[in-house]
Structures are given as C-alpha cells and as structure tokens.
Amino acid sequence: MSDVEQTLSIIKPDAVERDLQNKIKDEFIKSGFTIIKEKKIHITKIEAEEFYKVHQTKPFYNDLCEYLSSGPIFVMILEKFNAILDNRELMGATDPKKADEGTIRKKYGVSIDKNSVHGSDSSENAKKEIQFFFKD
Ligand code: CMP
Secondary structure: OOOEEEEEEEEOHHHHHOOOHHHHHHHHHHOOOEEEEEEEEOOOHHHHHHHOHHHOOOOOHHHHHHHHOOOOEEEEEEEEEOHHHHHHHHHOOOOHHHOOOOOHHHHHOOOOOOOOEEEOOOHHHHHHHHHHHOOO
16 A cells, blocks of 8 residues: 655756756646755765765766766655655656656656656665755
8 A cells, every 4th residue: 555655856967957847846746746845956976976875886886976966956855645656657767768658757868877867766765865865
C-alpha cells in the first residue's frame, strides 16, 4: 500500500540553462506533487561527489560530478502519495532516448548525462538526499 512520501528532485544544469524550471515544476504540480521546499543553488564538484557517492565506482562518476557542478540547479522536496515511484515514472528512463512519451526526460532530456532531472530511487535514499540538501 502506498503512503504519503517525500522525495528529492533536482532540475539539472542542462534544464536550468534552457530556462525549463517552471515548465518542469508545472509537470510535478499537474501530477499531484506538492513542492514542500525548493532552492536554486550552484554546488561544488566536491559536493557533487558526496551527493553521487553511490556511483563512485562507475566509469561515468567523474563526468557526472563535473556536470552537476557545472551550473545552477533547483533542488526540491516533493510530496505526495507514493512520491518516490511516481516521480520516477514521471521522469522516465535515465536515458531520454529510452524514456516513454509524456515523461519529463523524453520531453526535455538531451542525453543520458544531460537528462534534465534527478529523483531519489528508494525511500532510504530519499531521506539521505533530502537531508543532504535541506539539513534543518
Ligand atoms: P541520475 O538519476 O541523476 O543518477 C545518476 C546519473 O548518472 C544519471 O541520472 C545519469 O544522468 C548519469 N549517467 C551517465 N551515464 C550513465 C549510465 N551509463 N548509466 C546510468 N546513469 C548514467
């Protein structure tokens, strides 16, 4: 059974660069999410490395951290019933080329790296990721 959950969402540099943040936020709101907290920030590479630590053994880790720290991002706490899975469904597959029609990554993603949005993949990671950006 689903429950009211919170998940961490990031609008990544490629989307902010194209001024897509309001369109993407509208997608969340239209899909029933409430934006509980949000802020626009520009993180350092060291902060990106800490955030994406789960991927540190992957070949794309360095590029991923360079990229997330390359420009401003929006970080948000999203809330709704079943937020974690529903957000992943709304975002679509990691690779925009493989994402279903109507998903955020299909509409706005450029490549597997520049895929416009990040969303927590589990309840445990949602808690960690929310805590990472919103410490209070
Ligand atoms: P995200 O959901 O933010 O989580 C990790 C990111 O790594 C992912 O989105 C992609 O943008 C990026 N990435 C780059 N290459 C790959 C890959 N081969 N497989 C998965 N993720 C990748």
